[in-house]
Amino acid sequence: xxxxxxxxxxxxxxxxxxxxxxxxxxxxxxxxxxxxxxxxxxxxxxxxxxxxxxxxxxxxxxxxxxxxxxxxxxxxxxxxxxxxxxxxxxxxxxxxxxxxxxxxxxxxxxxxxxxxxxxxxxxxxxxxxxxxxxxxxxxxxxxxxxxxxxxxxxxxxxxxxxxxxxxxxxxxxxxxxxxxxxxxxxxxxxxxxxxxxxxxxxxxxxxxxxxxxxxxxxxxxxxxxxxxxxxxxxxxxxxxxxxxxxxxxxxxxxxxxxxxxxxxxxxxxxxxxxxxxxxxxxxxxxxxxxxxxxxxxxxxxxxxxxxxxxxxxxxxxxxxxxxxxxxxxxxxxxxxxxx
Amino acid sequence: xxxxxxxxxxxxxxxxxxxxxxxxxxxxxxxxxxxxxxxxxxxxxxxxxxxxxxxxxxxxxxxxxxxxxxxxxxxxxxxxxxxxxxxxxxxxxxxxxxxxxxxxxxxxxxxxxxxxxxxxxxxxxxxxxxxxxxxxxxxxxxxxxxxxxxxxxxxxxxxxxxxxxxxxxxxxxxxxxxxxxxxxxxxxxxxxxxxxxxxxxxxxxxxxxxxxxxxxxxxxxxxxxxxxxxxxxxxxxxxxxxxxxxxxxxxxxxxxxxxxxxxxxxxxxxxxxxxxxxxxxxxxxxxxxxxxxxxxxxxxxxxxxxxxxxxxxxxxxxxxxxxxxxxxxxxxxxxxxxx
DNA sequence: GAGCGCCTGTGAAACGATTAAGTGCAAGGT
DNA sequence: ACCTTGCACTTAATCGTTTCACAGGCGCTC
Numbered sequence: 201x202x203x204x205x206x207x208x209x210x211x212x213x214x215x216x217x218x219x220x221x222x223x224x225x226x227x228x229x230x231x232x233x234x235x236x237x238x239x240x241x242x243x244x245x246x247x248x249x250x251x252x253x254x255x256x257x258x259x260x261x262x263x264x265x266x267x268x269x270x271x272x273x274x275x276x277x278x279x280x281x282x283x284x285x286x287x288x289x290x291x292x293x294x295x296x297x298x299x300x301x302x303x304x305x306x307x308x309x310x311x312x313x314x315x316x317x318x319x320x321x322x323x324x325x326x327x328x329x330x331x332x333x334x335x336x337x338x339x340x341x342x343x344x345x346x347x348x349x350x351x352x353x354x355x356x357x358x359x360x361x362x363x364x365x366x367x368x369x370x371x372x373x374x375x376x377x378x379x380x381x382x383x384x385x386x387x388x389x390x391x392x393x394x395x396x397x398x399x400x401x402x403x404x405x406x407x408x409x410x411x412x413x414x415x416x417x418x419x420x421x422x423x424x425x426x427x428x429x430x431x432x433x434x435x436x437x438x439x440x441x442x443x444x445x446x447x448x449x450x451x452x453x454x455x456x457x458x459x460x461x462x463x464x465x466x467x468x469x470x471x472x473x474x475x476x477x478x479x480x481x482x483x484x485x486x487x488x489x490x491x492x493x494x495x496x497x498x499x500x501x502x503x504x505x506x507x508x509x510x511x512x513x514x515x516x517x518x519x520x521x522x523x524x525x526x527x528x529x530x531x532x533x534x535x536x537x538x539x
Numbered sequence: 540x541x542x543x544x545x546x547x548x549x550x551x552x553x554x555x556x557x558x559x560x561x562x563x564x565x566x567x568x569x570x571x572x573x574x575x576x577x578x579x580x581x582x583x584x585x586x587x588x589x590x591x592x593x594x595x596x597x598x599x600x601x602x603x604x605x606x607x608x609x610x611x612x613x614x615x616x617x618x619x620x621x622x623x624x625x626x627x628x629x630x631x632x633x634x635x636x637x638x639x640x641x642x643x644x645x646x647x648x649x650x651x652x653x654x655x656x657x658x659x660x661x662x663x664x665x666x667x668x669x670x671x672x673x674x675x676x677x678x679x680x681x682x683x684x685x686x687x688x689x690x691x692x693x694x695x696x697x698x699x700x701x702x703x704x705x706x707x708x709x710x711x712x713x714x715x716x717x718x719x720x721x722x723x724x725x726x727x728x729x730x731x732x733x734x735x736x737x738x739x740x741x742x743x744x745x746x747x748x749x750x751x752x753x754x755x756x757x758x759x760x761x762x763x764x765x766x767x768x769x770x771x772x773x774x775x776x777x778x779x780x781x782x783x784x785x786x787x788x789x790x791x792x793x794x795x796x797x798x799x800x801x802x803x804x805x806x807x808x809x810x811x812x813x814x815x816x817x818x819x820x821x822x823x824x825x826x827x828x829x830x831x832x833x834x835x836x837x838x839x840x841x842x843x844x845x846x847x848x849x850x851x852x853x854x855x856x857x858x859x860x861x862x863x864x865x866x867x868x869x870x871x872x873x874x875x876x877x878x
Numbered sequence: 879g880a881g882c883g884c885c886t887g888t889g890a891a892a893c894g895a896t897t898a899a900g901t902g903c904a905a906g907g908t
Numbered sequence: 909a910c911c912t913t914g915c916a917c918t919t920a921a922t923c924g925t926t927t928c929a930c931a932g933g934c935g936c937t938c
Contacts, residue, residue, distance in 0.1 A: 248658035253924030255591035286642040301640045303625040319587035455824040485794040592894030
């Protein structure tokens with residue numbers, strides 16, 4: 201019942217533990233015949249290296265950390281994380297690297313969690329998500345020289361590698377589509393203004409609108425919640441120059457908007473087009489089904505893992521954007537009503 | 540820039556590493572004055588124990604594993620896991636225990652993942668979810684003597700501790716409510732039949748219906764997906780003795796049912812009452828909002844962590860149910876139409 | 879056949895913490 | 909004066925693996 205060690209293999213094979221180590225790690229220093237025999241014994245007694253011993257010796261923890269800083273009740277809503285984690289983990293497990301997950305309440309706790317798991321040498325690298333425009337985690341990981349990947353970059357203020365989706369292109373394409381349908385008054389309900397990607401998207405939205413020769417469009421900032429999404433929609437639909445289309449920064453707020461429109465007697469999509477900034481089953485379950493910006497989140501996670509692994513090996517991988525976001529058109533968008 | 544070790548503390552304090560270890564772990568063997576000084580130095584240079592060294596010496600990994608076996612695309616849908624994990628992790632981190640997350644495709648891969656992370660001594664215990672009625676993971680963890688907690692138990696076939704919500708009571712209460720409203724023909728759209736809790740809920744449903752002197756009710760089994768939920772609803776609404784109420788095993792299928800009802804010209808809640816088996820924001824975002832069985836999933840996760848920690852300490856904690864599920868009544872349920 | 883290099887393998891020191899066993903010293907009892 | 913007891917610490921083994929330095933032995937060359 202006791203765990204087998206290389207010492208046991210060595211004893212059985214009649215060689216030293218050093219030889220066993222070389223054989224098991226595929227390094228030179230043992231003959232083919234001895235190697236074969238050692239591998240056979242290892243397999244027979246079901247030997248697996250102890251990560252603890254290996255970490256201690258090789259000073260690598262064989263795991264990476266993901267610290268999620270969000271109030272727990274908003275976490276369940278986001279289909280993003282579970283899919284992202286699935287992709288991440290799938291890629292990591294092929295290298296026998298474990299994923300250490302931490303869920304904390306706020307930014308300060310996240311900083312603490314990073315400090316701690318690094319000091320304890322629990323992780324070899326970190327995945328950083330939900331980047332703020334002036335994010336104190338970045339100087340921290342640079343100071344401690346923690347290999348990391350920024351999800352949502354790229355940023356000019358660091359050499360840490362990043363992965364990101366091309367939000368600018370996605371938002372621009374979405375605006376182009378709505379304008380092509382005939383919309384002229386388009387509003388945006390954005391997410392947390394402190395997040396880097398919110399700013400990118402808002403800027404892209406403004407630029408696209410102005411690029412079409414349209415006026416400075418209304419933008420409302422929210423915390424991504426259902427409640428604030430509904431509130432923002434009410435505000436926008438109460439304006440004298442009521443928009444004929446609204447783009448939301450996620451799917452939950454877009455779904456909330458459908459209810460507000462109904463409550464205010466605004467028909468979707470006849471009087472108002474609604475576009476969701478994330479795609480999930482929710483978009484298909486509400487009526488009308490929501491037109492949305494969809495991306496392959498699992499692939500995004502896999503890509504993130506690959507970049508992090510490279511960073512951990514010391515190379516500084518180039519930061520390239522993930523494959524483009526697609527516009528999935530469903531029932532919530534249509535040409536605007538005739539003026 | 541190098542990581543501080545107890546040897547460094549020992550050198551600075553002018554004592555041996557053994558003394559430092561005693562001082563830092565609050566054990567007797569050092570004077571109050573020396574202890575104070577050692578703690579001060581440790582704090583000053585930012586010392587943290589290396590988990591690797593500690594694990595190797597103490598033969599404890601200081602982390603627990605959660606292996607989720609689900610096709611990745613269905614994962615994002617479930618708000619359950621992220622909330623559960625948030626609760627779990629919150630409780631574990633208080634004891635400086637990390638959560639190792641693994642996402643695999645199927646049961647076989649889960650077995651492999653468990654074997655591996657245990658053989659590598661990566662974890663001290665495991666959380667097992669999505670229990671099947673004849674689950675091969677249970678004999679496995681018993682054979683390997685892995686401390687574990689079963690989420691969804693209790694079971695007669697093992698002494699492994701379990702946490703669970705009282706599904707029987709919840710389903711019974713829900714049926715009682717619908718019957719009190721006047722419903723006589725109630726159907727159930729269940730989840731994966733192989734899962735233990737599906738069977739418990741279906742049995743409770745049958746018993747409750749028969750207990751009210753009603754006929755054997757229709758039950759349709761599904762895979763929890765939106766598509767199969769819609770399909771099941773279509774089948775049920777096409778029966779000659781069309782039910783006046785349907786209980787779904789999750790929220791996604793209930794939401795899908797709203798669309799099917801609309802498509803078939805069945806009014807909710809006037810002609811049909813719909814009840815969701817899980818509560819999430821989805822229930823509030825669809826129209827009519829869904830009446831649902833709600834539970835505090837984060838608390839469930841916290842409780843799970845506490846039971847697992849006890850099991851890891853060698854005590855065999857009693858298996859008690861989590862606090863009761865609440866029936867949250869919204870707009871999708873009403874008295875049945877007059878016969 | 880001496881010297882050289884290569885191949886296969888050994889021995890032992892690391893890695894950083896925990897911990898059982900041992901040591902020295904002072905106080906206290908007889 | 910001698911023994912006991914307890915405290916405050918040290919010493920060294922231990923956990924399992926990696927890896928460096930080194931040792932034989934063998935074949936090859938000059």
